[in-house]
Structures are given as structure tokens and as C-alpha cells.
Amino acid sequence: MLEIKNLHAKIEDREILKGLDLTLPAGEVHAIMGPNGSGKSTLAYVLAGKEDYEVTDGSITWNGEDLLAMDPSERAVAGVFLAFQYPMEIPGVATMTFLRSAVNAVRKARDEEEYSTPDFLRLVKEKAKELQIDVEMLRRPLNVGFSGGEKKRNEILQMALLEPGLCVLDETDSGLDIDALRIVADGVNALRSKERAMLVITHYQRLLNYIVPDKVHVMSDGRVARSGGPELALELEKSGYAEFGGEATAA
Amino acid sequence: MIHLGRDTSSRIISKGIAAGHSNNTYRGLVSAHRKATNARNFTCCDSLLIGDKCGAHTVPYIEAKNASATFEHEATTSKISDDQLFYCLSRGLSEEEAVALIVNGFVRDVLQHLPMEFMAETQKLIGISLEGSVG
Numbered sequence: 001m002l003e004i005k006n007l008h009a010k011i012e013d014r015e016i017l018k019g020l021d022l023t024l025p026a027g028e029v030h031a032i033m034g035p036n037g038s039g040k041s042t043l044a045y046v047l048a049g050k051e052d053y054e055v056t057d058g059s060i061t062w063n064g065e066d067l068l069a070m071d072p073s074e075r076a077v078a079g080v081f082l083a084f085q086y087p088m089e090i091p092g093v094a095t096m097t098f099l100r101s102a103v104n105a106v107r108k109a110r111d112e113e114e115y116s117t118p119d120f121l122r123l124v125k126e127k128a129k130e131l132q133i134d135v136e137m138l139r140r141p142l143n144v145g146f147s148g149g150e151k152k153r154n155e156i157l158q159m160a161l162l163e164p165g166l167c168v169l170d171e172t173d174s175g176l177d178i179d180a181l182r183i184v185a186d187g188v189n190a191l192r193s194k195e196r197a198m199l200v201i202t203h204y205q206r207l208l209n210y211i212v213p214d215k216v217h218v219m220s221d222g223r224v225a226r227s228g229g230p231e232l233a234l235e236l237e238k239s240g241y242a243e244f245g246g247e248a249t250a251a
Numbered sequence: 252m253i254h255l256g257r258d259t260s261s262r263i264i265s266k267g268i269a270a271g272h273s274n275n276t277y278r279g280l281v282s283a284h285r286k287a288t289n290a291r292n293f294t295c296c297d298s299l300l301i302g303d304k305c306g307a308h309t310v311p312y313i314e315a316k317n318a319s320a321t322f323e324h325e326a327t328t329s330k331i332s333d334d335q336l337f338y339c340l341s342r343g344l345s346e347e348e349a350v351a352l353i354v355n356g357f358v359r360d361v362l363q364h365l366p367m368e369f370m371a372e373t374q375k376l377i378g379i380s381l382e383g384s385v386g
Binding site for chain 1 (some may be wrong): 332333334335337338339340341342343344345346348352353355356357358359360
């Protein structure tokens with residue numbers, strides 16, 4: 001269970017989150033929507049522990065533990081996973097090498113046995129197939145020259161391999177065509193489980209047709225302005241974000 | 252690299268890493284003698300900086316006594332970005348593991364030409380010698 005209380009965070013001297021409250025029980029998928037600049041991505045980065053953001057007030061607890069006291073890799077070990085909006089490129093590091101280093105680092109820290117090379121290969125191939133990832137892609141340097149769809153599928157592959165308890169997806173649908181969107185959504189849906197909590201950040205209702213959330217929260221000016229069921233997303237699709245301080249869009 | 256004969260070609264790949272307060276300088280002579288018609292050289296000089304107190308310098312020397320020589324020199328300087336590091340950390344790698352991974356990726360072009368055992372040893376060495384170089 002993720003509990004965020006009165007969260008305030010700033011980057012440089014600009015306050016972006018201004019008292020955000022959110023409760024996300026295990027087993028549920030919540031969507032976060034909102035206009036540009038409402039603080040959605042900031043929330044994702046603060047959850048993952050990016051240094052540039054300073055939390056000035058409030059608390060985040062994950063399964064009773066104080067998330068803010070942990071550094072980013074400790075959070076990963078505790079089960080927090082952020083699927084990046086813009087995954088980073090690392091030249092010269094084969095994707096497969098990166099995956100294995102990450103998975104084994106996390107397993108080691110969780111006191112689980114590290115995978116042997118053949119076992120790991122088998123596991124990756126199996127998960128990659130579900131996401132229609134070509135094994136050839138895994139030999140290429142991490143995210144270097146990957147298409148938008150390949151990058152996002154690679155994020156979901158990492159999510160599947162690291163078996164996190166809290167998945168934060170930061171605009172995973174941006175830059176995807178319809179087919180890739182469906183593959184990614186299927187990959188995410190396959191990871192839904194009773195133990196896992198998911199936070200899906202998106203601008204558009206379209207993704208939520210595929211990943212149906214239990215709840216939808218609309219962010220505005222650094223706070224959750226409104227919460228509701230999946231129908232709230234549909235309503236927004238019609239009316240736009242105008243009432244939440246976004247620019248009015250003609251439908 | 253000294254070119255003496257006709258139609259000779261060569262390639263230099265240099266990968267320099269500077270961390271902490273260190274400075275890294277590449278100096279390399281590429282020369283074509285009078286009789287080295289159509290000599291070709293390609294030099295690629297990449298530097299990686301870790302932290303903001305180090306530097307990299309590239310000083311190529313080129314000496315062509317034959318006008319038909321083609322010498323190319325390319326140099327890049329990159330820095331391990333905070334975003335790259337954060338990406339690795341958010342996947343559970345420690346800062347040291349992350350730096351070792353990124354640096355080993357950077358020198359891969361060179362290391363992959365080494366025999367297996369040397370390559371494995373060099374990779375470990377890079378990891379050890381960079382311990383504590385970040386933060």
C-alpha cells in the first residue's frame with residue numbers, strides 16, 4: 001500500500017507539488033491524469049527518488065516504510081519501479097547485460113539467489129516474447145537507436161523482470177502507435193496482480209481503454225483535484241482540462 | 252603511427268577516462284613519409300568525464316610529407332550524466348555498479364579486441380579503480 005500525505009516538492013526554487021494526497025492499495029491500478037505542468041511527472045520522479053526534486057513537506061510510505069528515507073536503488077529493492085517517459089541511452093552496454101546486472105543486483109539485495117546465465121537467458125526470452133521483443137534488440141546497446149515503441153517495450157520488459165510491488169508508468173503511451181500501445185498495455189495487464197499496485201500517468205483516455213484503472217485522479221496545480229472511477233477519464237476526454245486550469249481544447 | 256609505404260592505412264581508437272581531479276591528455280603522432288602515397292589514417296579520440304573537476308585534452312600531431320595522405324581525426328568528450336546514473340539506480344544498481352557499467356560500455360570498442368581473460372580482468376579493474384569516484 002502506497003500512502004502519500006500532504007506532499008510538497010520543489011525543483012530549484014519552483015514548488016511543483018503543493019500538498020498532494022493519494023492512497024493506492026495493493027492490487028489496484030490508479031490512473032493519474034491532468035494538464036501539462038500539473039506535476040504528474042514530478043510525482044513519478046519523487047516516488048523514484050530523483051535528486052533534483054526536493055521534498056519540503058509531507059510523507060510517502062510504502063508498505064509502512066518511509067520511502068523518502070531511501071535512496072533510489074534502495075527503493076528499487078523495496079519494489080518501486082518507474083517506467084520512464086524518456087528512457088536513457090547507455091552506449092556500449094548491451095541491453096541484455098544491463099538487464100542481468102539490474103535483476104541480479106536487486107535479487108542480491110533482496111537475499112534471493114542470483115540467476116545463472118542460462119536461466120536468465122531463458123527467462124528473458126520468455127518475457128521478451130510476450131512483449132514481441134526481438135532477441136536481436138537485446139544485443140543492441142541499451143536504448144541507443146531504439147524506436148519509441150522499442151524503448152517503451154523495453155521498460156515494460158524491465159518491469160516484468162524486476163517484479164516490483166509498485167509500478168509507476170510515466171506517460172508510457174506517449175510516442176506509441178496503436179499496435180505498440182496494445183502490446184505495451186497487454187504487457188502491463190499481464191503484470192496486474194493482487195500484490196501489485198500500479199500508478200498509470202497519462203494525458204489521454206485512450207491508454208485507459210486498454211489498462212482499465214480502478215480509480216482515476218485528476219491533478220491540477222500540484223494537488224489531486226478530483227478522484228473518481230474510470231468514467232471520470234471519459235468525461236475528461238469530452239470536456240478537456242479547462243476546469244482544472246489547463247488550456248481549453250476544442251473537441 | 253608512421254606510414255612508410257604506398258596505400259597503407261591505419262586506425263587509432265583512444266578511450267580516455269578522467270575521474271576526480273584528474274586530467275587526461277591524448278597525444279598522438281600520425282605521419283606519412285615522402286613515399287607513402289595514398290596513406291590513410293582514421294583517429295578517434297573519445298574522452299569520458301566523471302565528476303566536474305576533471306578534464307580531457309586532445310593534442311593530435313599530424314605530419315604529412317606526401318600530399319596525397321588522408322588523415323582524419325575525430326574527438327568527442329562526454330560525461331556520465333545524472334540522468335543516466337539515476338536510470339541505473341532506479342533499476343537497483345548501486346552507484347558504483349552503475350558507473351562501472353557505463354564506463355565499461357564506453358571502452359567496449361577497445362576491450363572487445365582483447366583476449367577473453369584480459370577483457371574480463373580489465374573490466375573488473377575499471378570497476379575497482381573507479382570505486383568512490385562519484386559523489
